[in-house]
Amino acid sequence: MKSNRSNSPKYWIILFGGLIVIALLAQLVNFRIDLTEEKRYSLHPATEKVLESITEPIHVDILLVGENLPGGMRRLQKSMEETVRTFNAYSPEPITFSYFDPLSVEASQQEEFIGSLTTYGINPTNVYVNQTAGQQATLIFPGILVSDAEFETGALILKGEKGMGPDEILNQSIENLEFELSNAINKLVNPEESSIAMIMGHGEMSEDEGFGLVEALDGEFELFKVPLEQAKTAADLANFKIIFIEGPREIYSEREIYLLDQYVMNGGNLVVMVDGVAVDMAQAGGEGTFAMPVDSGLENLLFKYGIRINKDLIQDLNFGYFPVMAGNFGNQDQMVPLPWPFFIQAGSMQQHPITKGLDVVYFRFASSLDTVMAEGVRKTPLIFTSEASKILTAPARVAFSDMEQAPPIASFTEKYLPLAYLLEGNFTSLFKNRFLPEGFAKADFKESGSGKVVVIGDGDVFQSQRSIQDGSPLPLGEDPFSQVTYANKLFLRNMVKYLVDPEGIIASRTRTFQIRPLNKVKIVEQKTFWQLINVVAPVLVLLLIGALVWWTRVQNYSRKIN
Numbered sequence: 001m002k003s004n005r006s007n008s009p010k011y012w013i014i015l016f017g018g019l020i021v022i023a024l025l026a027q028l029v030n031f032r033i034d035l036t037e038e039k040r041y042s043l044h045p046a047t048e049k050v051l052e053s054i055t056e057p058i059h060v061d062i063l064l065v066g067e068n069l070p071g072g073m074r075r076l077q078k079s080m081e082e083t084v085r086t087f088n089a090y091s092p093e094p095i096t097f098s099y100f101d102p103l104s105v106e107a108s109q110q111e112e113f114i115g116s117l118t119t120y121g122i123n124p125t126n127v128y129v130n131q132t133a134g135q136q137a138t139l140i141f142p143g144i145l146v147s148d149a150e151f152e153t154g155a156l157i158l159k160g161e162k163g164m165g166p167d168e169i170l171n172q173s174i175e176n177l178e179f180e181l182s183n184a185i186n187k188l189v190n191p192e193e194s195s196i197a198m199i200m201g202h203g204e205m206s207e208d209e210g211f212g213l214v215e216a217l218d219g220e221f222e223l224f225k226v227p228l229e230q231a232k233t234a235a236d237l238a239n240f241k242i243i244f245i246e247g248p249r250e251i252y253s254e255r256e257i258y259l260l261d262q263y264v265m266n267g268g269n270l271v272v273m274v275d276g277v278a279v280d281m282a283q284a285g286g287e288g289t290f291a292m293p294v295d296s297g298l299e300n301l302l303f304k305y306g307i308r309i310n311k312d313l314i315q316d317l318n319f320g321y322f323p324v325m326a327g328n329f330g331n332q333d334q335m336v337p338l339p340w341p342f343f344i345q346a347g348s349m350q351q352h353p354i355t356k357g358l359d360v361v362y363f364r365f366a367s368s369l370d371t372v373m374a375e376g377v378r379k380t381p382l383i384f385t386s387e388a389s390k391i392l393t394a395p396a397r398v399a400f401s402d403m404e405q406a407p408p409i410a411s412f413t414e415k416y417l418p419l420a421y422l423l424e425g426n427f428t429s430l431f432k433n434r435f436l437p438e439g440f441a442k443a444d445f446k447e448s449g450s451g452k453v454v455v456i457g458d459g460d461v462f463q464s465q466r467s468i469q470d471g472s473p474l475p476l477g478e479d480p481f482s483q484v485t486y487a488n489k490l491f492l493r494n495m496v497k498y499l500v501d502p503e504g505i506i507a508s509r510t511r512t513f514q515i516r517p518l519n520k521v522k523i524v525e526q527k528t529f530w531q532l533i534n535v536v537a538p539v540l541v542l543l544l545i546g547a548l549v550w551w552t553r554v555q556n557y558s559r560k561i562n
Contacts, residue, residue, distance in 0.1 A: 001464045017313065033447050044508040046501075047182040051091045053189050058148050060084050060097040063122065063141040064157070073140065074234055080144065080157065083177045087185075095185075098192070105524045117141065120154030121490075141188040142173075146184040153187045155180040162387045172357045179508045183497075186505060194500055196227040197240040202296075203249030205463060213244060216489045217496060228252075233444065241500050242269040242313040245298070247459025249278075252297035257435045261430050262300060264516050265449030269499040274298060275369030276311045277394045279342075281392055285324075288399020291365070291392075301487035304430040306374025307421055307455045309462070313396045314339035314366050314419075317388040317412050323399050323481050337481060338403050341390075345486070346419055348384040353502075354494045359487040361419075362477065367457035369418050373452035376426035376448075381418035383491075388412040420461075421451040452499050460490050 043051075064077045064085075081097065088095040102124075105113045114124065122143035142158035157180055160169030196217065198210050205213075214223050221436040224240075231237055236259075243263060252260075265269050274296050283289035293311035302308065320343035323335040344363040349355040361383055368391055371379050390412045432447040468480050477488035498505040 031487065033509045042448060043086065043178060044056040044066075044182075044505070045177055046503060046505045047087075047508055048090055048188045050182050050189065050505060051087060054091050054093045054095075054185070054235060055189070056148055057093050058091075058095045058146060058185060058188065060095065061100040061145040061147070062097055063100060063102055063117075065101045065137060066140055069140070072166060073142075074125060076142065076158065076170055076173060079174045079177055082477045083181055091492055100145070103139065107464060109231050115434075116232055117143065120145075122154055123156070123323060125158065132192075144181065144184065146181070147189060150186050150345060151188055153184050155184045159359065176509055178359055179505060179532070182239065182505045182508065194241040195239055196221050196223050196496070197237065197243045198223060199228050199243060199248075200225045200247050200317070201227045201229055201250075202252060204246050206247065208464040208466070208473040209462060210246075211494070212462050212476040212488075213246070214451065215464065215473075216462070216476045216492050220493075228256045228259060231259050234259055234266060235444075237263045237268065238266060240268070242271060242496060244462075245270070245274070246462060247273055248296045249294070251295055254297075255439070257297060257301050258431060258437045258440060260298075260443075262446060262454060264305075264427055264451035265429050265446040267449060267451050269452045269454075271454045271456075271499070272298060273456045273461055274302075274309055274460045275365065276309045276457055277313055277396065279313075279363070279365050279398050281398075284398050284400050286399075286401070288397055288401060290395040291398050293394045301430050302372065302453075302455060303372060305400045305423055305455075306372055306377045306454055307423060308370045308372055309455065310370060310391075310456045312368055313342060313392045313394070313398075314344060314363075314368055314414075314417055315390045315392060315407070315412070316344040316385045317348075317407065317409065318342065318345045318347065318386040320345055320362065320479065321481060324399075333496065338400060339407065340403060341407055342398065344385055344419070346383050346385060348386065348416055350382050350384075351510075352380060352382060353421070353450055353506045354498050355491065356509050358383075358491055358494070361461070361488055361491050362479065363419055363458045364460050364484040365458065366419055369421055369457050371421070371454065374388050374423075375428070377423050378425045380422040380424070381390040382420040382454075384416040384418055386415070387415045389415070390413040390418050395439060402403065419458070420454065422454045426450050427453075452502075454495060454499070458517055 043066075062077070062080050064073065064080065066073075069077065079373075084095060084097040102114055102117060120143065122141055124139040124141055127138060127140055134412075143154055143156045145152060145154045147153075157177065158169065158173050159176065160172050160284075196213075198205065198213060210223070211226060217223060221241075224238075226240075226243075237243065240263075243260070245260075261269060275294060277291040278294045279291045280289055288501065291313050299309070319339060319341040320339035321342035324338045324344065340364050344366055345360045346363055347360045349358050388409065391414060426448055427450070429445075429447045431445070436445060438443060462476065464476050464479065465480050466472065467474055473484070474480055476492065477486040477490065480485065494506065494509075497504065
């Protein structure tokens with residue numbers, strides 16, 4: 001007679017002992033296997049590096065809440081939760097999350113709290129949710145708050161380019177979740193600041209005196225206004241991660257150009273925003289005025305690096321408006337918004353970490369850009385005009401009276417003109433095989449080097465406009481007339497992050513997740529078939545298994561009886 005091993009004490013001791021060992025190993029060995037094609041549950045190495053630097057618990061408040069949210073918003077909400085869980089799996093310290101509704105704050109504090117969210121760029125959005133009585137509009141806050149024991153920061157999650165459909169915007173927002181969350185965490189755990197120089201002394205930043213740059217980058221970078229004539233050697237500029245030249249009105253000397261050139265040759269990052277022409281808006285009324293070419297002295301340097309800012313103006317049918325005085329009524333001045341094709345609402349973006357998913361960037365009196373041969377330099381256009389643009393060569397007429405009628409659409413034949421270029425690679429010095437300016441030693445000269453240069457044909461793109469009420473500078477990107485906030489600030493921040501560390505967390509913005517919508521035709525044609533497969537087939541399989549078990553037991557027991 002055979003012994004029943006399952007009733008043996010030794011058998012049960014081995015079984016439970018093995019389970020305990022497996023449980024202990026599971027606690028000690030932490031691993032994840034991402035089986036998705038797009039590696040949705042894996043992180044960029046730069047993100048992992050940020051998480052490794054966490055030394056205390058971090059909490060994430062997900063602000064996207066609400067009953068009966070539309071399907072797309074529920075998908076974004078679920079993706080936010082999954083991203084936090086993935087971060088927690090890689091982090092040495094716990095990263096927890098909870099849902100928080102900003103509208104649940106007490107009425108007396110609600111306005112102040114919602115106002116504080118706007119400092120992080122988290123603005124409420126209206127969506128329609130299903131209610132018993134039908135659809136009803138409700139406010140949602142598609143953002144997150146990230147906090148540790150001392151500090152708090154936040155980020156807007158729902159972002160997309162102009163012209164995108166709702167599904168594309170949602171998908172792109174999900175793609176950028178890793179960047180937004182890792183960037184917010186990085187602000188908490190790595191608060192050290194990099195130094196950035198804003199060149200002064202040539203009429204730069206005349207509109208806002210640098211407020212736009214300072215307001216947009218404050219808290220992340222330390223900005224200095226630097227008179228370039230005080231620099232003795234290129235080494236005096238070496239400590240600056242980036243040098244900004246913003247809308248100069250006076251010519252740079254050869255000595256100053258040499259310093260900028262050697263800064264790039266030594267691995268520096270140079271951002272040049274120069275107008276190809278000058279426009280005096282005070283003269284645009286009546287008979288109007290003309291946009292005349294201006295020289296900054298930087299033309300030869302940029303040409304050597306592979307780019308040319310043309311002496312012209314771009315008009316675009318995707319335009320902004322400019323207020324014009326149209327008399328008065330009841331002793332009150334009457335302002336009329338005039339279509340102004342010189343103000344470009346640029347919404348076509350390159351799929352690059354700087355501009356991917358970026359909303360509309362506002363340009364005012366932008367000049368066109370051309371590329372020229374520069375061996376070893378890679379040129380990437382970042383932002384484009386629309387498919388209906390026009391170039392006016394200087395001297396170009398600028399007059400309010402010309403805009404009293406609708407622009408002649410047939411003349412806007414240019415398409416997708418580049419407004420900003422990123423230059424990367426090995427640059428050749430403008431002063432190679434030339435005499436150096438007086439006072440510089442030949443031994444310190446570098447005739448080539450790897451740096452990065454951004455060129456924009458609009459000196460005002462990062463300058464703030466002024467409030468109509470009191471004349472104070474507004475946050476970067478805010479239009480005082482339409483009260484619309486454009487993405488100039490975000491463009492600036494992304495650009496600075498890329499120039500400082502192109503392989504850092506900004507690189508995670510290149511991730512792409514494919515949208516896989518159901519085929520609506522097949523849904524209609526094969527609806528009944530798949531209903532049978534999902535509902536009837538499992539029941540039939542269970543009945544078949546039950547019948548086989550019954551038949552097997554009958555056969556076994558009938559043999560024993562016989």
